[in-house]
Amino acid sequence: MCTKTTKLLSPSSSSSVTQTKQSKEGGRAMALEACFQLTPAISTVTRTPARTRALHAQNSRNIKLLPIKEPNKALSPFIQTSRPHSLICHATNAVDEVLEVSDNSWKELVVESKVPLVVVDFWAPSCGPCKIVAPVMDELAKDYAGKIACYKINTDDNLKMASQHGIRSIPTILFFKKGELMEGITGAVKKNALCAVIDKYLEA
Numbered sequence: 001m002c003t004k005t006t007k008l009l010s011p012s013s014s015s016s017v018t019q020t021k022q023s024k025e026g027g028r029a030m031a032l033e034a035c036f037q038l039t040p041a042i043s044t045v046t047r048t049p050a051r052t053r054a055l056h057a058q059n060s061r062n063i064k065l066l067p068i069k070e071p072n073k074a075l076s077p078f079i080q081t082s083r084p085h086s087l088i089c090h091a092t093n094a095v096d097e098v099l100e101v102s103d104n105s106w107k108e109l110v111v112e113s114k115v116p117l118v119v120v121d122f123w124a125p126s127c128g129p130c131k132i133v134a135p136v137m138d139e140l141a142k143d144y145a146g147k148i149a150c151y152k153i154n155t156d157d158n159l160k161m162a163s164q165h166g167i168r169s170i171p172t173i174l175f176f177k178k179g180e181l182m183e184g185i186t187g188a189v190k191k192n193a194l195c196a197v198i199d200k201y202l203e204a
Contacts, residue, residue: 094146098137101151103160111179115149117201118176119194122167124155129188130171136191137173140198147202177201 101109101120110118121137123130134152141150155162155170165174165181172186175197182201185194 095149096142096145098134098141098150098152101153103158106153106161109149109151110176113149113176113179115147116177117148117198119148119150119198120174120176121150121152122155122162122165122170122172122174123152124170126156127170132188133171133173136194139191140194143195144198144202148198175201177204 098121099109110120119137119140121130121133123133137150137152140148144150153161155167165184169186171188172184173189173194174184175182183197185197
């Protein structure tokens, strides 16, 4: 026959058991909280420290722009520039046509002409023979371009020069050398007759 012995716990021992249970439960709760605690995301943006930014700003303020110096004049003949070199030709173009002259432009074109010989045709629009001489004068201007200057003057509009040179009939062709009247021919003459007079004064 077995006898059961019942051990009675004192009030102090029961309180210690209760504290032990509570400590175990608290430890498990802290462990669970540590396992399920969320870690904040780490930012991938790298931030520059404030001291480093201050140094960059100071260095940027210390940068100075140096002025561009001109090339040494002693070396300038050896330095090629991109500026194109332009050649200006001052050649005088020879006139190969018969031009108009008037009372106002007579002194400048005839008297003060730089051309060795000046040939002037006195004509009028109503003159028939003048129309025969006109193409001959055009040929002379081309054949003697640069050697003579050929002009024509309308006697209807320029009475001053016609009266001053004693023009009584037209066509009349006058030859001037260095502003001085050398010779005159009246009538519709042929080209070879005019060439003979021109050659005579050009060779003189």
